[in-house]
Amino acid sequence: xxxxxxxxxxxxxxxxxxxxxxxxxxxxxxxxxxxxxxxxxxxxxxxxxxxxxxxxxxxxxxxxxxxxxxxxxxxxxxxxxxxxxxxxxxxxxxxxxxxxxxxxxxxxxxxxxxxxxxxxxxxxxxxxxxxxxxxxxxxxxxxxxxxxxxxxxxxxxxxxxxxxxxxxxxxxxxxxxxxxxxxxxxxxxxxxxxxxxxxxxxxxxxxxxxxxxxxxxxxxxxxxxxxxxxxxxxxxxxxxxxxxxxxxxxxxxxxxxxxxxxxxxxxxxxxxxxxxxxxxxxxxxxxxxxxxxxxxxxxxxxxxxxxxxxxxxxxxxxxxxxxxxxxxxxxxxxxxxxxxxxxxxxxxxxxxxxxxxxxxxxxxxxxxxxxxxxxxxxxxxxxxxxxxxxxxxxxxx
Amino acid sequence: xxxxxxxxxxxxxxxxxxxxxxxxxxxxxxxxxxxxxxxxxxxxxxxxxxxxxxxxxxxxxxxxxxxxxxxxxxxxxxxxxxxxxxxxxxxxxxxxxxxxxxxxxxxxxxxxxxxxxxxxxxxxxxxxxxxxxxxxxxxxxxxxxxxxxxxxxxxxxxxxxxxxxxxxxxxxxxxxxxxxxxxxxxxxxxxxxxxxxxxxxxxxxxxxxxxxxxxxxxxxxxxxxxxxxxxxxxxxxxxxxxxxxxxxxxxxxxxxxxxxxxxxxxxxxxxxxxxxxxxxxxxxxxxxxxxxxxxxxxxxxxxxxxxxxxxxxxxxxxxxxxxxxxxxxxxxxxxxxxxxxxxxxxxxxxxxxxxxxxxxxxxxxxxxxxxxxxxxxxxxxxxxxxxxxxxxxxxxx
Numbered sequence: 001x002x003x004x005x006x007x008x009x010x011x012x013x014x015x016x017x018x019x020x021x022x023x024x025x026x027x028x029x030x031x032x033x034x035x036x037x038x039x040x041x042x043x044x045x046x047x048x049x050x051x052x053x054x055x056x057x058x059x060x061x062x063x064x065x066x067x068x069x070x071x072x073x074x075x076x077x078x079x080x081x082x083x084x085x086x087x088x089x090x091x092x093x094x095x096x097x098x099x100x101x102x103x104x105x106x107x108x109x110x111x112x113x114x115x116x117x118x119x120x121x122x123x124x125x126x127x128x129x130x131x132x133x134x135x136x137x138x139x140x141x142x143x144x145x146x147x148x149x150x151x152x153x154x155x156x157x158x159x160x161x162x163x164x165x166x167x168x169x170x171x172x173x174x175x176x177x178x179x180x181x182x183x184x185x186x187x188x189x190x191x192x193x194x195x196x197x198x199x200x201x202x203x204x205x206x207x208x209x210x211x212x213x214x215x216x217x218x219x220x221x222x223x224x225x226x227x228x229x230x231x232x233x234x235x236x237x238x239x240x241x242x243x244x245x246x247x248x249x250x251x252x253x254x255x256x257x258x259x260x261x262x263x264x265x266x267x268x269x270x271x272x273x274x275x276x277x278x279x280x281x282x283x284x285x286x287x288x289x290x291x292x293x294x295x296x297x298x299x300x301x302x303x304x305x306x307x308x309x310x311x312x313x314x315x316x317x318x319x320x321x322x323x324x325x326x327x328x329x330x331x332x333x334x335x336x337x338x339x340x341x342x343x344x345x346x347x348x349x350x351x352x353x354x355x356x357x358x359x360x361x362x363x364x365x366x367x368x369x370x371x372x373x374x375x376x377x378x379x380x381x382x383x384x385x386x387x388x389x390x391x392x393x394x395x396x397x
Numbered sequence: 398x399x400x401x402x403x404x405x406x407x408x409x410x411x412x413x414x415x416x417x418x419x420x421x422x423x424x425x426x427x428x429x430x431x432x433x434x435x436x437x438x439x440x441x442x443x444x445x446x447x448x449x450x451x452x453x454x455x456x457x458x459x460x461x462x463x464x465x466x467x468x469x470x471x472x473x474x475x476x477x478x479x480x481x482x483x484x485x486x487x488x489x490x491x492x493x494x495x496x497x498x499x500x501x502x503x504x505x506x507x508x509x510x511x512x513x514x515x516x517x518x519x520x521x522x523x524x525x526x527x528x529x530x531x532x533x534x535x536x537x538x539x540x541x542x543x544x545x546x547x548x549x550x551x552x553x554x555x556x557x558x559x560x561x562x563x564x565x566x567x568x569x570x571x572x573x574x575x576x577x578x579x580x581x582x583x584x585x586x587x588x589x590x591x592x593x594x595x596x597x598x599x600x601x602x603x604x605x606x607x608x609x610x611x612x613x614x615x616x617x618x619x620x621x622x623x624x625x626x627x628x629x630x631x632x633x634x635x636x637x638x639x640x641x642x643x644x645x646x647x648x649x650x651x652x653x654x655x656x657x658x659x660x661x662x663x664x665x666x667x668x669x670x671x672x673x674x675x676x677x678x679x680x681x682x683x684x685x686x687x688x689x690x691x692x693x694x695x696x697x698x699x700x701x702x703x704x705x706x707x708x709x710x711x712x713x714x715x716x717x718x719x720x721x722x723x724x725x726x727x728x729x730x731x732x733x734x735x736x737x738x739x740x741x742x743x744x745x746x747x748x749x750x751x752x753x754x755x756x757x758x759x760x761x762x763x764x765x766x767x768x769x770x771x772x773x774x775x776x777x778x779x780x781x782x783x784x785x786x787x788x789x790x791x792x793x794x
Contacts, residue, residue, distance in 0.1 A: 084661025086635035115636030118649035122634030217664035237519030238483035239512030252515035264481025267614035
């Protein structure tokens with residue numbers, strides 16, 4: 001059983017702040033600063049180039065990948081760290097498309113994070129005019145899975161509402177039609193138990209700076225199923241994905257298994273930060289986390305609905321159909337969120353009307369939920385959001 | 398005039414080590430650890446998600462790009478940080494190829510770093526079977542520039558020998574044939590003055606963990622010439638390269654100018670480390686650096702040639718035709734390099750016979766050169782390399 005009071009004590013949370021935005025950028029684990037300093041001073045500073053061997057830098061992207069793999073139900077040796085999520089989406093979809101060479105359509109939904117759609121638009125434009133990205137409503141995905149589709153690319157949990165796709169059912173439906181699946185776990189990894197192997201997923205990708213608390217710009221990950229990993233062609237065929245990088249051959253030969261999904265030099269400082277965070281995650285039981293996440297979200301929904309009639313629930317009411325976040329719709333949501341942030345309740349806003357709150361049991365507890373509800377009720381019922389300064393949009397929101 | 402004794406004092410170099418491998422991984426600036434700690438504690442820890450605005454994280458990839466831009470002769474606002482060098486090569490070549498839609502050949506040479514060839518092999522395979530990567534000898538590049546070539550992709554300085562291409566002449570030759578140029582500055586940026594604008598270069602890319610001392614896995618950069626930057630299509634069309642990332646539109650529209658070459662979330666911890674290093678670089682006059690680099694390399698060549706008859710110079714003798722490194726060929730080069738490393742002279746080895754030594758005036762001086770020469774002479778003339786333990790190849794060399 002995970003001790004969530006103990007995990008909460010492992011984070012450095014600013015005094016007086018209720019941080020409900022860990023689904024956007026996770027907070028700082030207390031151990032991270034010293035871990036990064038030690039890596040910089042004792043490894044980079046003292047070992048210099050020999051750190052690649054002596055400190056095991058070269059093996060870390062795969063070793064940390066396996067620790068994340070436990071959270072997402074991946075087989076050991078099938079998750080690799082590196083690059084950004086956008087790059088990992090590109091890799092996965094490019095490889096997946098080549099597995100169905102006679103098909104030309106990538107199916108996704110408009111609840112996907114736009115970046116995933118952008119990156120596929122760019123890829124398909126490179127591949128040729130006969131390729132198509134077909135974007136449907138989330139509830140229409142199942143009906144659109146036909147033998148015309150090459151790749152089904154979905155984000156499991158909707159970044160706006162927290163609505164959760166049924167990964168197992170959709171993967172099964174897709175595979176029955178010969179469709180290859182790519183699952184984006186940006187709002188799943190560390191948010192809820194994922195069972196990639198059990199769902200028979202083909203490819204999966206995700207980031208680490210949200211629920212996995214690796215810090216801004218932490219490296220992403222990619223998963224390739226055992227049955228594909230030795231045949232998937234890496235479109236981004238980089239040096240460290242070569243079978244023998246230090247042979248300096250002029251021709252690319254893909255490395256064994258997941259190694260081929262490496263591209264360039266891994267970001268060792270960011271990986272050190274991620275390593276410190278994974279020390280916490282290694283102690284977490286994902287079923288316990290899920291139960292607590294649903295309880296916290298339910299408590300928040302009840303509290304807000306009881307006290308704020310102007311807010312409309314925009315997330316599924318059924319906890320098992322949700323990720324680890326709750327959204328409410330409100331016409332003046334942007335200003336209301338600014339008023340909340342000014343009062344130490346940090347959520348975020350997604351156009352046009354979504355106020356979004358993430359619940360992360362590692363460091364959020366019932367006291368935080370109740371405190372947030374009280375402040376939200378104050379802001380809403382006393383129209384504290386109705387001030388000019390809360391209506392000025394920042395560049396990054 | 399740059400005070401190189403002062404810059405040397407800004408680095409944390411292990412006692413008793415002569416580090417001649419800054420062309421592979423630069424050493425640790427003394428200011429880096431505290432800078433990174435401050436970023437982690439005061440920005441990520443205290444500002445959390447608001448750091449993107451409050452700490453200016455979002456602007457840093459372009460701001461630091463401009464500081465590197467000064468070293469490589471780029472117009473302000475035309476260099477963007479992010480990803481790895483392999484990814485930046487992919488971006489540059491993919492965009493460049495679309496500028497010559499009727500041509501199918503990418504020309505490069507076998508002195509290019511293999512990863513650049515690998516990544517283009519992967520790209521061309523995605524684009525179709527009629528594309529070709531043509532790899533010639535470095536001295537034959539000029540003769541192979543014809544109107545059949547779409548893109549000329551070269552690394553300015555050969556990673557093995559330090560041989561330097563004439564960027565201006567080859568760019569001119571290429572453009573006279575309608576060829577678009579992509580220059581890899583991995584062994585140029587921070588090694589010698591580069592004049593991208595003066596050479597009329599089209600695209601350039603480079604990394605920061607070598608001469609720019611950003612630490613293992615520091616972010617790469619891309620340059621796009623002003624005449625191309627608003628028309629180049631980003632093949633890796635990621636979220637932060639969108640014209641309005643926070644509008645969350647479903648369709649990609651490229652951002653203004655170099656912004657479109659952004660892909661995913663920038664690695665802010667690695668960028669903080671790079672920022673600390675750029676504080677040193679901001680003080681450096683590149684002409685003074687070049688003069689000193691040539692003087693150090695010449696001193697090393699004279700010293701080694703006078704004392705080690707078994708070593709054959711593998712680099713150009715003319716300093717102006719070289720980067721900031723010197724290589725010697727020796728049949729037992731691997732073992733000899735291990736013997737040197739065991740004695741505190743850190744260079745590296747590149748198969749089959751190259752012993753490589755980097756000279757970086759920011760922290761290497763005449764005393765280091767003379768000290769290295771003495772140890773090399775001892776190892777060579779007393780056959781100290783001829784021991785079994787020096788012949789065991791490490792995974793990463």
